[in-house]
Amino acid sequence: MKIRISRIARLWGLSTLPTLALSALIAMSTHQVLAQEVGDHQYTSEAVEAGSAVYTQQCALCHGPQGALVDGINLRIGQFRTVQSDTDLRQVISEGAGEGRMPAFSLRPEELNGIIAFIRAGFDPEGEAVRIGDPIRGKALFEGEGQCADCHRVRGVGPRTAPDLSNIGTISTPASLQRNLLDPATALLPINRAVRLVTRLEETIVGRRLNEDTYTVQVIDSQERLRSLKKVDLVSYEISDEPSKQPTTMSSDEVADVIGYLLTLRGLE
Amino acid sequence: MKLANQIKTISIAFFICLAATNVSAQVSYERILNAQDEPENWLTYNGGYKSQRYSQLDQITPENVTDLKLQWTLQNQVFGAWQSNPIVIDGIMYITERPNSVMAVDAITGRVFWKYRHVPAENALICCGANNRGVAVLGDKVFMGTLDARLVALDRITGSALWDVEVGDVDLAYSVTMAPLVVKDKVIVGVGGGEFGIRGYVAAYDAETGEEAWKTYTIPGPGEPNHDSWEGDDWEHGGAPVWITGSFDPELNLTYWGVGNPGPDWNAGQRPGDNLYSDSVIALDPDTGELKWYFQFTPNDAYDYDSVQVPVLADIVWRGTPSKIMMWANRNGYFYVIDRVTGEFLEGKPYVKVNWSSGLDESGRPIPTPQPEGMPTFPGNQGGTNWYPPSFSPRTGLFYFSAWQDYATIYAPEESDYEPGRAFLGGGFSVLAPAPGAPTIGIGRTNPINNWTNEVGFASLKAMDPQTGEEVWSYDQFDVSDSGMLTTGSDILFTGGREGYFHAIDARNGDMLWNVNLGGQIVMAPVTFSVDGVQYVSVISGHALSTFALPH
Numbered sequence: 132m133k134i135r136i137s138r139i140a141r142l143w144g145l146s147t148l149p150t151l152a153l154s155a156l157i158a159m160s161t162h163q164v165l166a167q168e169v170g171d172h173q174y175t176s177e178a179v180e181a182g183s184a185v186y187t188q189q190c191a192l193c194h195g196p197q198g199a200l201v202d203g204i205n206l207r208i209g210q211f212r213t214v215q216s217d218t219d220l221r222q223v224i225s226e227g228a229g230e231g232r233m234p235a236f237s238l239r240p241e242e243l244n245g246i247i248a249f250i251r252a253g254f255d256p257e258g259e260a261v262r263i264g265d266p267i268r269g270k271a272l273f274e275g276e277g278q279c280a281d282c283h284r285v286r287g288v289g290p291r292t293a294p295d296l297s298n299i300g301t302i303s304t305p306a307s308l309q310r311n312l313l314d315p316a317t318a319l320l321p322i323n324r325a326v327r328l329v330t331r332l333e334e335t336i337v338g339r340r341l342n343e344d345t346y347t348v349q350v351i352d353s354q355e356r357l358r359s360l361k362k363v364d365l366v367s368y369e370i371s372d373e374p375s376k377q378p379t380t381m382s383s384d385e386v387a388d389v390i391g392y393l394l395t396l397r398g399l400e
Numbered sequence: 401m402k403l404a405n406q407i408k409t410i411s412i413a414f415f416i417c418l419a420a421t422n423v424s425a426q427v428s429y430e431r432i433l434n435a436q437d438e439p440e441n442w443l444t445y446n447g448g449y450k451s452q453r454y455s456q457l458d459q460i461t462p463e464n465v466t467d468l469k470l471q472w473t474l475q476n477q478v479f480g481a482w483q484s485n486p487i488v489i490d491g492i493m494y495i496t497e498r499p500n501s502v503m504a505v506d507a508i509t510g511r512v513f514w515k516y517r518h519v520p521a522e523n524a525l526i527c528c529g530a531n532n533r534g535v536a537v538l539g540d541k542v543f544m545g546t547l548d549a550r551l552v553a554l555d556r557i558t559g560s561a562l563w564d565v566e567v568g569d570v571d572l573a574y575s576v577t578m579a580p581l582v583v584k585d586k587v588i589v590g591v592g593g594g595e596f597g598i599r600g601y602v603a604a605y606d607a608e609t610g611e612e613a614w615k616t617y618t619i620p621g622p623g624e625p626n627h628d629s630w631e632g633d634d635w636e637h638g639g640a641p642v643w644i645t646g647s648f649d650p651e652l653n654l655t656y657w658g659v660g661n662p663g664p665d666w667n668a669g670q671r672p673g674d675n676l677y678s679d680s681v682i683a684l685d686p687d688t689g690e691l692k693w694y695f696q697f698t699p700n701d702a703y704d705y706d707s708v709q710v711p712v713l714a715d716i717v718w719r720g721t722p723s724k725i726m727m728w729a730n731r732n733g734y735f736y737v738i739d740r741v742t743g744e745f746l747e748g749k750p751y752v753k754v755n756w757s758s759g760l761d762e763s764g765r766p767i768p769t770p771q772p773e774g775m776p777t778f779p780g781n782q783g784g785t786n787w788y789p790p791s792f793s794p795r796t797g798l799f800y801f802s803a804w805q806d807y808a809t810i811y812a813p814e815e816s817d818y819e820p821g822r823a824f825l826g827g828g829f830s831v832l833a834p835a836p837g838a839p840t841i842g843i844g845r846t847n848p849i850n851n852w853t854n855e856v857g858f859a860s861l862k863a864m865d866p867q868t869g870e871e872v873w874s875y876d877q878f879d880v881s882d883s884g885m886l887t888t889g890s891d892i893l894f895t896g897g898r899e900g901y902f903h904a905i906d907a908r909n910g911d912m913l914w915n916v917n918l919g920g921q922i923v924m925a926p927v928t929f930s931v932d933g934v935q936y937v938s939v940i941s942g943h944a945l946s947t948f949a950l951p952h
Contacts, residue, residue: 187828188816192527192595196830197837202846232480234525237821307837321834322851342849344899345877346915 174248179255182245186254189236190246198254207254208302220247253304261305262387269392272385279389282375285396291355292339293375294323298398308390312381315374325371326350331364340370427489427537427556429584433650439889440930442488445534445579446789447886447927449648450713453791455928458889459935460950465892465904465914468948471936472510474503476943481844481923485534485579485789486938486945487542488929493938494556495945496532499524500546504559507938508931510947514559520548525573525821527595528843533645533924534579536587538607545576545589551605553587563610567591567603573821574598579645583655583686586613590642594660594706597637597824602646602657602684614689618642618659618677629676637818638671639663640678644708644787649724652741654683654692656713656726660706667813667826668702675700679707681728683743693743698732698766702811703756704781705732710789712799713740719867727866729790729801731783734760737866749869751862752784752803776832780809780857782841782880789925791885791893796907798872799864800893802881807841807857808832831856841880845898845921854878859897861885863910873910877901884925886937894937896922902939902946918946 174182187196190206198206213228214220221243227235238246273279282293299308311318326348328336338352348368349359362368379386427443435441435448439456447453460468476482478498487494492513493505500518505511520530524547536543541562542554549568554561567589568574573596580589586604594600600618605611618640620627630638639662646657662671662678679698682691698705712727718737726740733754737747745764755778757766771777782804790801814827831840839852859881863872881897888894893907898921904914920942928937938947 184814187812187814188825189823191828192823192825193843195840195842196828197839199839200842229479232530234530235522237523310836317835319835320838320851321853321855322839322849342851343853343878344850345879345897345901 174244174251178241178245178248179252180245181241182247182249182252183254185238185242185246186249189238189242193233198250205302206250208304209250209253210301217247217251220250261309261390262383263305263394264384264387264389264391266388266392266395268385269388269390272381272389273392277379277381277385277389292351292353294339296393296396298396300394300397303393305390305394308393309386312379312386312389314378315376316372319372319374325373325375327367327369327371328360328365329367330360331366336360426539429538429582432538432582439928441490442486442927442929444487444536444581445485445645446647446710449650450792451645451647451710451789452712452714452794452887453789453885453925454793454795454887454889456889457928457930457935459930460888460892460904460928460937461890462892462904462906462913464950467950468904468914468916468937469951471508471947471949473947474505474510474512474945476945481529481531481921482940482943482945483529483531483533483924484940485924486927487535487537488927488938489537489556491931494535494537494542496534496544498532499530500532500544500552502535502542502544502554502559504556507929507936507947510945516554516559516561518544518546518550518552518564520546521570523821524548524570524575525596526575526577526592527823531577533577536580536582538582538585538587541607543580543582543587543607545578545580547575547577549574549576549591551576551580551587551589551610553607553610565605565610565612568593568598571821572596572598576643578643581645581648581655582607583648586686588646588655588686590618590644590646590657592641592643592660594639594641594643594663595665595823595825596821597639597663597818598641599636599638600640600642600659602642602682602689604686604689616682616684616689616691618680618682620676626674626676629674631672634671634673634675637663637824638675638678639665639824640675641706642708643706644710647711647713647726648686649713649740652724653685653687654740655686656711656740657682657684658706658708658711658728660708661701661704664816664818664824664826665704666702666811666829667815668700669813670815670826671700673700679705679732681707681711681726681738681743683740695738695743695745695764697728697730697734697736697764701732702770702813703732703777703809705730705783706786707731708787709785710787711740712790712792714792714794714866716794716797716866718746725866727790727792727799727864729785729799729803729862729864731779731786732756732766733779733784734766735799735864735869736764737869738764747866747869751864751871752805752807752860753778754784774810776808776810778806778808779804780807780831780841781811781829782807782843786882788882788923789884791887791925793887793891793893793907795889795891796863796887797865797867798907799866800885800887800895800907801862801864802883802885802895802897803860803862803874804841804857804880805860805876806854807880844882844923845879850879850899861893861895861905861910863907875903875905875910875912882921882923886926886928888928894926894928894939896926896939896941898922900941902926902941918942918944920944
């Protein structure tokens with residue numbers, strides 16, 4: 132029996148995207164990603180810009196334009212397997228790592244310097260700024276009128292159905308946090324889409340998708356239970372393109388404050 | 401327990417030096433030539449010179465395949481995608497492991513007899529993973545190409561090195577990742593390095609001594625035919641690597657090789673001309689290396705559409721005429737049928753969405769329709785398919801391969817200068833994503849969570865009819881797949897995917913017969929063999945090589 136797998140709400144496939152929407156979505160080059168928490172760049176903007184070009188030529192094939200294609204590594208946000216210092220970075224690039232999985236690159240000193248600058252600048256060759264406000268005011272907004280805490284959990288407090296934000300400051304950038312607040316529909320990652328499943332036993336499960344493959348799907352349901360379903364046991368499976376939240380009505384100052392707060396959420400650090 | 405009690409150490413010498421030469425160690429050229437007649441073995445990378453990856457074995461059937469039981473698992477000891485293809489000879493399996501180790505393994509228990517380690521030079525440079533795709537055998541020798549562009553011969557019984565010769569200059573980023581092809585008394589390999597501005601070639605070596613017999617460049621030099629498909633000195637660093645094992649037709653005495661992308665990869669404007677023989681299939685005389693014909697799939701390629709797919713050969717009645725054909729699902733999104741006697745184009749149709757070209761003319765040349773800057777090109781950079789080996793079943797008459805559906809790339813070409821031993825890519829690319837910054841498909845998969853989802857592309861196993869060039873059926877997966885194919889005499893199609901499922905599918909109609917989650921990406925084709933009347937099927941998933949059989 133074939134189950135019906137449908138996409139609801141703004142239903143579109145990649146091949147049928149209208150051109151206008153498409154051009155907005157594909158604005159995903161390295162130039163667009165913003166990063167500010169590095170504060171005063173310790174590298175010159177010339178180094179960052181030069182590093183951007185070297186990165187595209189030498190690194191992007193494996194690490195990807197966003198620097199996140201190798202598991203456990205996200206160069207843009209500074210997540211590494213072993214690297215801590217810039218010296219570590221220099222060593223891994225120059226000598227390779229992981230039994231040849233990361234090859235050794237013979238780069239000129241200014242290129243090596245540029246790549247490190249580009250990575251440390253969060254892949255932001257132009258240095259555009261996202262306003263980052265007061266974390267204390269941001270926390271109050273998060274828990275109060277911003278209504279974030281109605282769905283999101285932080286450090287063991289709050290519901291689990293939306294993504295837990297306890298370490299969001301280590302895995303997101305100010306720009307993506309801002310986009311998430313102002314235009315959540317374009318910021319929703321496909322894996323996080325809301326789903327509604329109906330089983331052969333006529334149970335309806337509403338939740339957020341955690342993982343999926345050809346034969347199964349894993350979700351956290353509205354009762355905060357981890358559920359794994361075999362598609363063969365489903366009579367319908369709907370995936371929503373709509374985020375569960377609306378664009379925020381907070382002022383730009385308030386948005387800056389909330390971003391400021393979110394950036395302080397760094398797990399157990 | 402009883403046997404254990406009987407094992408004891410005694411002080412009597414056993415005379416073990418009995419035979420001066422072991423006749424069973426010999427894998428003659430005749431045996432390889434007739435590999436299809438000994439389906440108990442898997443004698444070449446693609447299971448025989450026609451590269452059909454079809455086995456006559458039929459003990460495992462659509463009816464009993466659900467009874468398959470795991471017999472043994474061999475764990476890889478290193479990081480990274482395991483793209484190696486096992487060779488099986490008389491119950492012994494030869495498998496390579498990253499970066500350049502070879503193991504001889506008991507095919508019934510998975511226990512290792514010996515392991516040879518070649519440590520590649522530190523400056524070996526590989527664009528896309530320290531892969532090795534397996535060995536070739538002839539006589540009592542095993543042959544392996546290495547990441548530092550050497551060819552090594554080992555004693556098949558002891559695993560000790562017999563010779564070790566240079567294939568290419570490691571300082572210029574030449575490498576060998578393919579399993580060699582043995583033809584007559586020669587070992588033939590091609591070189592990788594298409595992302596580093598090499599000038600590609602195929603070269604043959606005397607199997608006995610390692611001495612180079614011939615070397616044919618995939619980019620013609622000054623004075624050679626088709627040199628004028630390049631301008632200025634572009635040909636010197638024009639790429640055109642050969643990194644997948646070719647095929648051989650003994651009646652025509654021709655070997656066939658798929659040639660990779662021109663360099664720099666994405667800036668076609670920097671190298672005007674057709675850039676022959678990049679993105680082509682070339683037919684070479686195995687005795688001399690002489691080029692007999694070529695067919696180019698993608699002239700002046702701007703998309704990295706390597707034609708490194710396996711040339712799959714078949715002798716069939718094609719549209720009423722007994723024909724020697726070659727089938728080719730190309731990375732550029734078109735499926736081709738070619739006359740392998742002459743290289744003439746017979747048929748070609750898109751099998752996935754294609755927008756870089758609006759179709760093929762009557763000679764098979766694509767009509768280019770480059771997309772505006774910033775707009776997606778279909779298929780994307782990794783192609784509609786890639787190097788993963790297809791299969792052709794003479795029983796069903798169908799050609800099977802893994803396609804990537806709805807996958808696109810946005811190219812950003814840039815002028816780039818060649819410097820020895822450095823990437824020569826001509827810009828960069830991004831993958832069309834459903835949300836800014838969302839994860840997109842990478843070269844491999846190491847994350848157990850599919851967070852890019854099918855919205856950026858998914859696998860479609862396609863069964864193609866070479867008579868029409870059309871798809872007969874397809875089987876979709878949620879993630880993309882780099883898995884190759886195996887078909888059997890009982891019409892089972894074995895394959896896998898990045899999700900780690902090992903699938904048995906009915907080759908006639910695409911029905912799912914059985915699958916098991918092995919947990920790691922399957923990025924090579926399964927193989928089958930038999931020992932003592934029992935059929936086995938082996939597949940590599942993640943870091944484990946698993947072997948299955950029916951209860952016996």
